[in-house]
Amino acid sequence: MSDIENPTSRARLRSSTKESVVSQPLLQIRDLTVSFGTGKKAREVLHGVDLDVFPGETVAIVGESGSGKSTTAAAVINLLPGTGAVTGGSVTLDGVDLLGASRREMESIRGRDIGYVPQDPMSNLNPVWSIGFQVEEAVRANGLASNRKEARARAIEVLKQAGLADAERRMHQFPHQFSGGMRQRALIGIGLAADPKLLIADEPTSALDVTVQRVILDHLASLTREKGTAVLFITHDLGLAAERADRIIVMNQGEIVESGPSRAILEAPQHPYTQRLVAAAPSIASQRIQAVAERRGVEHLEEVVDAKPVVEVRDLVKEYKIRSGGFRSEPFRAVDGVSFQIPRGKTLALVGESGSGKSTVAKMVLQLEKPTSGSVLVDGADTSGMSRKEVFGLRSRMQPVFQDPYGSLDPLRSIGALIAEPLRVHGVGDEKSRRERVFELLDQVSLPREVAWRYPNELSGGQRQRIAIARALALKPSIVVLDEAVSALDVLVQDQILRLLAELQSELDLTYLFITHDLAVVRVAADLVCVMEQGRVVEQGTVDEIFASPAEDYTKRLLAAIPGAEIPLGGNL
């Protein structure tokens, strides 16, 4: 499509969009049921889904993991994983029955009529082929080019449209030479290569930083608007859905619970489930989660500077050596002169995007990495000169909770053994008193005692995170380092864990160092915030101050990139 043709075609599209509002929907799903497994073991995961996408419209399906949102999308393009099969209902695209289509017909529909942008840009490009090859492959598979030269020209055009400016040069590069955002651009390019009528985007930006997410989705929106492509957008993020879609469909446990115009859903949710979802979604308009009625939030820095800090970080620097060919290596500053203080019983959030050095700071605080220079002070004592024995003692006062609930518990140990391990290592009490302590900790994280004899793989992500919290609390530490501890959880579970953490904080007078990339979570979970960019602290202060009047451009950009920031949330129960 050349630039000269563009205005006319756009006008034509606009008129056709108007016509189609009164006419037929582009994608029509009626009473769709999907089951996994066969015979006696069959389990229905979609129980009759009705859904319309009109030409040129963006529809978002929102739901937690296991709600069936991705299964719905996979059923449309006939790519259900494993033993999944459609057991009833109909799916039609422009009047063509997709469920009855043969494999060959479906292959020609995929790509040409329905484009697909997958979730994980890291694993959806083949690492052994160049980006150019993979885009050309898509171009040729859809019959858009008859020879090599045409395919190449079209591939460059596609990548340019997707926002990769120097596409000619980039064509020869391999996926590992691309950043996450660039890979996602390439995948969007592949998805839109054949100008499909419908684009299905399954969590297209959930693996990316918020600022990158914003840029990519803006670009995707302008691209699809220009071409009149309808978009079926799958996401777990209500704010993002509201910002990007005309209509929202909320799914829960394989059923649609509510659907309607985006704003209406967010401002006045009707169904109890949607109401809970909206209420649990953290946003910058939310309040700090408070355990009790007392005021916990800190409004001004002055209120806390007098209090003696439990954790103090002074001019922390961490350099890594990066091999630069041969035997030479260059120093790389991952953390560059970071300083902050956390007063007792407060939460400091260390915020930044990937590569900002926030996790490295956490590791140095936890004594898992040695700083290149600078110091970490715990209760006023400098940790850099500590002997092994002193560091061992320090570990009982400072415990971590990690991000991945599936990776942080040894799968071969029972829950009881896992929670008791710190007690055993530090020689606390005898077998019987340790068991009592395990029960006490399970009570504190609201899990039944019989869980102690179970293994981690029987629990959900949120429950595993509770176990990780119980283990961290076993030695009665005063400091807990939460390294993206709620980032992998669904909204409702996340909210629940954040409330649990707030309760434990006020009950046990804990001090939290909260590492996160999610500013909306910071709003509800932290008192103080410290924004990091490329190893440096850009800005720090109380949450109220920073959110009300950010001084630095970077902070402003981060805040602006929070999806759905301007949309007032209703449904607070």
Added chain:
Amino acid sequence: MSSNSTHYVAAAQTETVVVDQLHLSDKKSNLWLDAWRDLRRRPTFWVSVVLCVFIIVMAVVPNLFTSVGPSGAACDLANSNADASAGHPLGYNFLGCDIWSRLVHGTRTSVLVGVMATAISTVIGVIMGALAGFYGGFLDSLLSRVGDVFFTIPYIIAAVVVMSVLADYRNEFVLALAIGGFSWASTARIARAEVLRVKQSDYVTASISIGLSRFRTMLTHVLPNAMAPVIVVTTLSLGTAIVAESTLSFLGVGLGGATVSWGADISQAQTQIRSAPLALFWPSLALTVTVLAFITLGELLRDAVDPKSRAQR
């Protein structure tokens, strides 16, 4: 009829669902329990288990199965290559010894050497692989290169050399040492790769931040989680080790002439292959069945502990 702007609300459920409800099944489950549940439904598993148990019992108490001696006074040249008769179900070999009795008594040598050789190669392999994978750096380079050197030496040839040099000290243990000492490199590679993978887990970092030393972390959290593929390789190499013993005995560098072993029997019987083919057939069958039983067990075990292959079936 739905249109662009309708606001649809599903009928609300009367009960409010608890967020993140705990669903505990009646059955406990972890990697090994799941593998066991998967295995016990498979007939091939039970066949190979019964065979393996049978073979091991035969190796430990051969006299349960035969009262006839395998060699020496029990052999009578008058019975050379004689057919089966009452009490001698498989007949006699060239030297007039009872073939069934030699099979039963030969089991001990074969299985003992096989088990010892496998144990030796597994222990060396796991130690080398775990140290290389867990500590990394220079130690990794050093141990991995040593492993590569051993990888390039065919262990049969190495064992032939060792057994020839140590001709005066030929016994089961030396033979097992010769086989196991040269076949650990592949186990080491697998152990190293697994340890490298497990080392990345958050639970390893978590246990270090609890205060557990690195070495104890390796023992309690890394190694147990890295053992599944190693155990599978172990059962597979048990089969090959038994073959190796037979091969060495066949080549005449195995155990001394007085020792009863399948390999030695196969070696002796091959000269008589035209006149008495059965004398060759029976020890070969015993060897094949034993190796198959162990390898089948190993493969079933591998499939059972690998959730991916389990899902495909």
